[in-house]
Amino acid sequence: MRSIVLFLQNTRTTALVSNRLVHTTAPVSWQRFENERHFEPGEDVMKRVWHGLTYDFRRWKRRFQEARKDAFKRRHPVAHMKHGTLDNEVFPYRAEIIIIGGGLTGSSTAFWLKERFRDEDFKVVVVENNDSFTKSSTMLSTGGITQQFSIPEFVDMSLFTTEFLRHAGEHLRILDSEQPDINFFPTGYLRLAKTEEEVETMRSAWKTQIERGAKVQLLSKSELAERYPYMNVDDVLLASLGVENEGTIDTWQLLSAIREKNITLGVQYVKGEVEGFQFERNRASSEVHAFGDDATADANKLRAQRMSGVIVRPQMNDASARPIRAHLIVNAAGPWAGQVAKMAGIGKGTGLLAVPVPIQPRKRDVFVVFAPDVPADLPFIVDPSTGVFCRQSDSGHTFLVGRTPSKEEDSQRNHDNLDVDYDDFYQKIWPVLVDRVPGFQTAKVKSAWSGYQDINTFDDAPVIGEHPLYTNFHMMCGFGERGVMHSIAAARAYAERIFDGAYINVNLRKFDMRRIVKMDPITEHCRL
Template sequence: FFVNFKKIFFQAKIMKNINLIFRFQQPNIYINSSRFLSLTQLKQWQKYENERYFGYEPSAEEPWKRIKHGLSYDLRRAARRYREAKYDAFRRKYPINYMFKKDVQDYELLPMHVEFFIIGGGLTGSSIAFWIKQFCRDENITVSVLENTDNFTKTRSMLGSGVVSQQFSIPEMVDLANFSAEFFRHAGEHLRILDNDPPDLHFLPVGVMHLARTQEEADAFKEAWKIQVDRGVHVALLNKEELKAKFPFMRFDDVVMGTLGLENEGVFDTWQLLSALREKNISLGVRYLKGDFEGVTSYNQGREVPLHGAVPVEEVSADLLNMHKINGVVIRPQMSGASPRPINCYKIFNAAGPWAGEIAKKAGVGFKGEMMRIPLPIVCTRRTNFVVHAPEVPPLSMPILMDSSGIFCRPDAVGHNYICGREPTKSDAAKTLKEENQQIKPSDEPSIDYNEFYEQVWPLLVERVPSFRTAKVINAWHSYEDVNMFDEAPIIGEHLVHENFIQVCGLGGYGPQMSIAIGKAMSERLYDRAYVTVNLRKFDMRRIMHGSRCKELFRCV
């Protein structure tokens, strides 16, 4: 017996060394020399993957095995859920449902692989995650959203004016606005969680007014009005006399024509919408990760791979191009001393808003290669919003004013408080970009310049509405938005080289209301392989390559 025992012992050590050298993952009872009689076996890597997705279920030639596999799948899934819940210390505590908690995160349980990875936890990113899980609620379809809590306090998702308008000159923009308005009408049904109270977006119905001061602008308003009416938008086209009769407290001496929305327009609370989306997403299984985006990973393993357009076509190998495809991201958890960690993913969405241009640069966009040399023209622009108290302005008659001079004014709930400001210019964008390059911290950002209101906003506002002459500023804040410096239109769609790197940015001031419809379009693009509700092919990056601009006549805050 002693001789047989000694023989088995040496065989176990030999098998262990062979497994370490060749890394065979096969069942073996002689794994550890101290416990050579253990019955624990190593599982194959297929056991940790989605067997239904990767095709590891029995084939059609084995019907009995397929029946057994289908009947036992639910039991095996329930057992897997039990094991995950038993050893998941994070879920035993409580989930992340509040975005500013920096000390509560499952750092040890960061996913190794997700199907869809979304960069940006604002309205756009949360809307994409919501519609992806609405289409398919299978737990194997994993969705993770990366967010940075330091940037939440200055994004349009929290500090945006929340204006809902359907007056656009591009047909696709009108369709997006129609879908979002219908969603807001039934937001309580869409975002309700089980038997909880439906969320309230605090929607205030107010018409949006655009004014044309020249005959050329009036002709453009008429053409846009025809497009809007054809798509079911209720918009009134008013001349100067009709404007004076409807709004006697306003001046229209320099106005030729104006438009006024009659339905599905107003303002809502962007913070309430974001909170409702996040809570709904968490209930659907979406994971919010707190960290910073560091870069992407590919199959090239550090080798230089020629991209399409960089070398002649006959010298390009399809295998080399496939090796250069993006297969994951690298993130740095938002904690002290954390090192970057890779996450493999199938699709990556760049919905970082004002920081979408920086994300694209970290992914290699805008550097080398003919197609990769085209940068993402998204810059971060700062907008200053002023809350004023105007007791002489009639609260129930004041519309949302979008003046052609560049100023805007909209009611802040029912009362005598209004949110005013001006549209950012290219010089403002350049100034903000300079501050971003200097890496100014949020605590070191410039303070509010109240003289901007009294020197640049108030004179034009009083000229249009004389009742604002007694207005007083009671509050103000900075908000940041993403502006497309190419044509000020959204950039939506796959990258020219990396088809799994999808850009959803450049929404500007109308981002809060368009985010819901764009998220629906992205989910259709993933599951149906085509845009079904609204065709957004006009907004992809090909127009930048061809030099064709997509100009929108109407602005939104």
């Protein structure tokens, strides 16, 4: 009997040693996903239903155990146990929010949404078209940031953007990677007033800027000549100079950092082109009868339906368009936001649908100029009367120059042709620069590019907020040359509107579609 007991004890000891020394290889996550039981349609219906109901719990349990073994997930394993393994590989069929446009506006909107609510079940999908990406306003922007505006909300948004960019390395850092560098180059904006009307506008705007906390200084003609002796200021009556929180950044570096951060937060980028929208009938039919009996059947149908998704054609060979259902849809398509709205019938119907989203792609030329005789402390010059601007590309003697045309001239331009108009530089830009700073006489054009900006042809102000009829269709477009300095702040305000129900820090309610319906434009007196 004792021998049997000793034999059993030795066997148990051997088994314990074997369990400690012999390790079996567990299948990785994707193998376990593939090895799940598959049921054909009609096969063992009860077990198939039970498998579908319990699969999420088995998956969460498995990922909870995996998160506890990960150095970066151990402190919050519950937040990681619902991570989608194949989200970046499988074309999505549903999302809480779909953002049309992957530029700075769309990516910033996705960033603030996921920054506020980091959960896998809150799915944010960004649809972007690679064919138009190289023409977008973000990629070809000069990257200027200023607070010299007459509208208080513009000043507040610029102030927030500068504060965000000051700590962009911390906000956009990924785990223990190096902090992203957006190449911020501090330089103040110098705005020039040459008539009494421009002087009054500048003084009024300066008071608004100071009240909002901007650091802007007014300079008389003598003070301006003393500060910049190489500049011709005979025709200048007054000037305003930003002394803090103004400069330029590399927009491509900023966009890359935001996109990489978004991917780590769970945002899915889809390469595709939006071809249309899905609609479903709205059960609230009482609103339809309020239009009266004169409305046609088609008009009633448009007013009674609700957006339920986006039809996207993936950018791959022989791919067919497929729908992505969503609760909210954000139109952040930049210069093509007006065309996207037309796909939804906005601007093609009657009543509220007869009012289009007045965003049009407008061509802008930027010239890279090397001027060795121009001093290196030249500020960012803005001449509102001619629309000419000039800024340093980097510390040295390379400058980015261009011109913002008037509304009358802009409406007569051919914006379909993206060839660089060098005649515009030699006839309308260079003479102004030489007259202002004689050192530009020896300047040489190194390169140039043309791109689109999303210009609001109604009042040149952004369109932010929901459509009056399709309340789950939101606009984030029309920033124009202010896209870099305002899109990040507008995206933060949009996230507040979604999660808190109202704008908290900066009230952007005045920029929604209601002013376009009522024909009540917003006027910005400080033209860039």
